[in-house]
Amino acid sequence: MRLPASFRTTAARLSALYLLLFGLCAVALVFYMTALSARMLASQTQDTINEEVVGLANAYQRGGLPLLVRTVERRSRQPGANLYLIADANGRILSGNVESLEPGVLDVEGWTERPFSYQRFGEGERRARSAAVPEAPAAESEVRHAAIALVLRMPNQMIMLVGRDLGEPERFRVIVRRSLMAALGIMGLGALLIWFFVGRRALKRIDNVSEASRRIMGGDLSGRLPVTGAGDEFDRLSENLNVMLGRIAELNEGLKQVSDNIAHDLKTPLTRLRNRAEAALGGAPGDKGYREALEATIAESDQLIRTFNAILMISRLEAGYSAEQTAPVDLSEVVRDVVELYEPVAEETEVALAADVPAGMTIEGNRELIAQAVSNIVDNAIKYTAGTNAAPRVTVALEKRGGEIVLAVSDNGPGIPEEADRKRATERFVRLEQSRSQPGSGLGLSLAKAVMKFHGGRLDLEPRDPGLSVIMSFPVGKET
């Protein structure tokens, strides 16, 4: 079962492909090299023969036929000698070291077109002598060699042949063929080995990843895929998948928090609602009592709807909802509009609302969300500052600070003195003790924080003396 699986891996397929490619390349290379060296050897042979011919021609000029024959005889006897042959006009062999050759070789003048076979003088006898059993024909054929030669017709119509045995190139070819076979064999073996080890290793790691993902699918959301630390593509893949799993776990956690919050914080007002209806039913019947109870019920339901909307919105924002709902937003205009919206309220509650908003600060974002966040913060500032001192004031300042556009809403109210409280203030449903008496869902700051996170910015609370600054920092990266 193991092997077929291994065969199906990418590694096996790649190994086979590479083997094929390398094999083809090797064969082509060897053929090219062989052809090249054969041509080189052939031209070397021809050079040698030409030199011989020049030497013999000299001898013929100096001493005529007798000297030529003597020179040929002498050279023929040297060990490893070339082939020499002198024949009469009819092709009968007169002198030289060639006993017989393929018929027709002497008929054509010039270079022989293809290698021919021949037999040297004495070889037949030597062979016959060494062979105890007379197997002459076989022996004879065995000692025939291939050669190439230059055939010349002398002025007196006699024929001279000077040639060279091709034994060397033949041997060379055999060696090349053998090494080619060996190389191909080694390559095949190597490919098999590589495929076996690499393929099996990859298979094992993929099995590990599959195993881990099965565990995670089984419900263990905290599980992560194995990372070996090799930093290769498997590790990168696992790391990315782990980041994805982390994000999923985060979202899951958020969802759980939302349902917890809904369960806990919506049940309280619902209980209140129910109690009120029950009390109205149990009390003395009367148009007035019922009316009050019903009005209170409607008011409570409206508040519940508002809370519910805020929770939904925060969770959708935190889930990174509809990022396509963004466009260039003139932050200056949005802030000015919100300040203008709250100006009458500030005046009525005798809070001095001042704004320092330079024009033309633009970011990429969602106007509606930003307006809602800013209005929540300004609303809070006015609400918690009103009537707390002789000259309550709220200032809204927009400025470019480093790589950010910063909106600071500062007041001179009681603020939030404890750092821990400031941290908690932006959490969902947290209403600090001091603010219990004020109306609100406790979601205003959390919503603003979610909006800032959605825009890639931050929401910070900074203490002032006296008062509080709520700082919204928008990244300016996408400024248009």
Added chain:
Amino acid sequence: MSILPAEFREFAYGDPMKILVIEDDREAADYLQRALSEAGHTVHVAGDGDSGFTLADTGDYDVMVVDRMLPRRDGLSVIAGLRSRGNSTPVLILSALGEVDDRVTGLRAGGDDYLTKPYAFTELLARVEVLCRRANIKDAETVYKVGDLELDRLSHTVRRASREIVLQPREFKLLEYLMRHAGQVVTRTMLLENVWDYHFDPQTNVIDVHISRLRSKIEKGFDSPILHTVRGAGYMLKAA
């Protein structure tokens, strides 16, 4: 027993309208039918998208109230289908989906206004009345007149009994919207949407403060009140 608050009924409503309600929730549909009839309108109800489409296509309605999620054929497809057949009856979409992009897709499909469930009936009634009168609207008029109050949209001036009243730009827009819908109830969210272009609910009721400021400008020193508060609903501009 009456559905409309007593204060609401004090104000005479405009001409009776023929309204089609496409809503699959039986109880909600009954409630709407009863309440709208009480306000003096003729109401037909369809329980699913298909029959709603047929009714809308054949009947001649002044305004339609369409739930977004309907059996057989969803609300947006009903509206888009009607629009492609050249039916331009104003449509108020009702939906449980209230996010900004849901509203945008709803209006893009051909809806004229969008109301998120759960809603107050007074809010729905006010919107339906305003929608219906959008057909014969005062777009072309450059001067709005209500009683002795006059608003010139070109020169951006406001006069009452020939006395000029100086308004801030936003106050002018607010008054313009109220005068455009004079004699109709205008809710706080309608004002927030149309005058400020905000679709969220500010925590403090900022609109009331803007209205009382505007009211003091156009009523102080004059004989009669002209900007009325409709309890449990909103405001109405109406000559005494």
